[in-house]
Amino acid sequence: MSSGPxxxxxxxxxxxxxQYLNVNFSIEDWCSYTKHCRIDQLLTDHQNACxxxxxxxxxxxxxxxxxANKNRS
Numbered sequence: 001m002s003s004g005p006x007x008x009x010x011x012x013x014x015x016x017x018x019q020y021l022n023v024n025f026s027i028e029d030w031c032s033y034t035k036h037c038r039i040d041q042l043l044t045d046h047q048n049a050c051x052x053x054x055x056x057x058x059x060x061x062x063x064x065x066x067x068a069n070k071n072r073s
Contacts (some may be wrong), residue, residue, distance in 0.1 A: 021065060021068045021069060021072065022068070023064060023065065023068045025059070025064075029059055029064065030050065030056055030057060030058075030059055031050065031053075031055055031056060031057070032055045032056075032057045033053075033055035
């Protein structure tokens with residue numbers, strides 16, 4: 001019987017700790033419209049309106065993750 005942690009067999013294996021990033025996206029990250037947006041005046045489907053908008057800019061995910069990683073440390 002092993003004296004190590006449960007389900008590790010005869011030898012204890014070192015476990016590496018994963019480090020997760022908590023990233024919050026704001027409207028400045030995906031919208032380039034500078035005036036007052038009237039999306040709240042849409043009657044239907046305002047959940048997907050930003051996806052179809054011509055002012056939408058693609059998210060630069062690697063840049064956002066790098067920025068979050070720098071702010072964490």
